[in-house]
Amino acid sequence: MQRLRELPSDVESLTKLVLEQQAALEIADAALLARQMEVEKLKIELLRLKRMRFGRSSEQLDQQIAQLELTLEDLEVSQTQIAPLREPAAIADLTKPSRRPLPANLPRETQIHASPCACPECGGELRSLGEDVAEILEYEPARFKVIRHVRPKFSCANCQTIIQTPAPNRPIDRGMAGPGLLAHVLVSKYCDHLPLYRQSEIYAREGVELDRSTLADWVGHSSALLAPLVTALNRYVLSATKVHADDTPVPVLCPGRGTTRQGRLWTYVRDDRPSGSNDPAAVWFAYSPDRKGEHPRRHLKDFRGTLQADGYAGFDKLYNDVDPNHPIKEAACCAQYPESGFIWSRCTMSLQ
Numbered sequence: 001m002q003r004l005r006e007l008p009s010d011v012e013s014l015t016k017l018v019l020e021q022q023a024a025l026e027i028a029d030a031a032l033l034a035r036q037m038e039v040e041k042l043k044i045e046l047l048r049l050k051r052m053r054f055g056r057s058s059e060q061l062d063q064q065i066a067q068l069e070l071t072l073e074d075l076e077v078s079q080t081q082i083a084p085l086r087e088p089a090a091i092a093d094l095t096k097p098s099r100r101p102l103p104a105n106l107p108r109e110t111q112i113h114a115s116p117c118a119c120p121e122c123g124g125e126l127r128s129l130g131e132d133v134a135e136i137l138e139y140e141p142a143r144f145k146v147i148r149h150v151r152p153k154f155s156c157a158n159c160q161t162i163i164q165t166p167a168p169n170r171p172i173d174r175g176m177a178g179p180g181l182l183a184h185v186l187v188s189k190y191c192d193h194l195p196l197y198r199q200s201e202i203y204a205r206e207g208v209e210l211d212r213s214t215l216a217d218w219v220g221h222s223s224a225l226l227a228p229l230v231t232a233l234n235r236y237v238l239s240a241t242k243v244h245a246d247d248t249p250v251p252v253l254c255p256g257r258g259t260t261r262q263g264r265l266w267t268y269v270r271d272d273r274p275s276g277s278n279d280p281a282a283v284w285f286a287y288s289p290d291r292k293g294e295h296p297r298r299h300l301k302d303f304r305g306t307l308q309a310d311g312y313a314g315f316d317k318l319y320n321d322v323d324p325n326h327p328i329k330e331a332a333c334c335a336q337y338p339e340s341g342f343i344w345s346r347c348t349m350s351l352q
Contacts, residue, residue, distance in 0.1 A: 102135055144208050147178065172221045182222050185215055230284075237270040237284040241305040242331070244269040245315070247291065264288045266299060293317060306331050 008014055119126060153164045171179050188194040194202075196215040203210045237243065245268050252263040266288065271281035288295040293314025300307070300318055308331040309315050319330045 102137055108135075142184075144181075144203075144206055171225060172218065175218070175221070177218050182218055185218055186222055189219065233282060234284045237268050237282050238300070238303045240270040240272065240279075242270075242272065243300075243303060243305065243307055244271070245296065245300075245307055245309040246333075247296075247312070250287075252289070261289075264291050264295070266296060268299065300328070303328060305329065309333055 008017065115126065117126070118124065149168060151165050151167065153162060155162050171177065171182055177185075185196075185199060188199055189196060196219070197212045199215060200210055200212045245266070247264050247266045249262050250265050251260040253260055264287070266286040268284045268286070269281070270279070270283075272279055273281055286295070286299050291314070293312075293316075296314055297317055304327075306329040307315065307318060310333040315330075318328050
């Protein structure tokens with residue numbers, strides 16, 4: 001926008017400038033509307049593909065969804081880049097969805113912006129008329145800290161015995177990582193798909209040098225620490241009278257070859273909430289390097305109850321080759337769209 005001192009003084013030039021600005025705004029409105037329509041179209045397509053993903057397993061479908069997500073992000077960013085041509089109120093009308101309230105559980109920090117003690121116009125005394133409150137969402141970057149464990153040492157004046165409080169246990173013997181840091185590394189790697197070498201680079205920006213090999217050592221030790229929890233989770237899930245089962249492909253690196261091969265994650269879900277149970281829902285994952293039927297038969301060798309799964313042939317022997325006195329009952333897999341009022345009953349959706 002031109003500043004006021006740069007505006008022409010004659011009416012004809014001012015009229016021309018106004019018309020030019022109006023034409024620019026009309027072009028911006030048309031561009032915003034076109035992008036908004038494209039964004040809505042992509043959202044519908046993305047929703048359709050996500051529903052399809054729970055009806056079949058496909059790496060190509062996952063890649064298509066990821067590409068649509070990126071395209072959607074680019075379009076939404078471009079909308080914001082065009083929007084400054086409009087007034088703030090018009091921007092909200094054209095591009096912004098209704099704003100959700102900020103979560104009530106977040107800590108609040110109040111900053112009071114003090115008013116002048118007297119009227120700046122006439123110097124008169126001011127009366128309170130209430131206040132306006134606006135909230136903004138802020139983020140404090142995660143930070144490292146060092147916890148110093150100090151254990152004073154004493155000696156007995158009579159018998160010379162040395163007294164000292166035992167050192168607190170560490171998650172990793174003689175390791176320098178605390179439980180919070182280990183949890184962060186694991187969540188970043190397995191939930192946020194952030195490789196260890198990238199984590200190492202991120203931590204280096206904070207001035208903390210953690211080699212990838214060190215992080216890998218922590219992940220290995222943490223896996224051993226969590227093994228009893230995995231065993232307990234396995235026992236809890238398979239103690240149910242009904243279990244949902246499915247498998248999904250997962251790319252696995254081949255060390256030294258620079259390529260990947262296809263492994264399998266087997267998913268076993270316990271979730272009876274739709275039938276009125278108060279038992280917590282849980283899922284147990286098991287990995288195998290291939291999709292042979294021996295893997296689910298090994299995983300479910302002690303399970304007795306109803307198994308809901310798809311038509312994969314590897315499940316057949318579970319129904320046919322078990323103890324006839326305690327058989328595994330077959331429940332065919334079905335999938336209903338949310339619009340129909342039914343919950344998706346595929347095991348991959350049972351916790352949604």
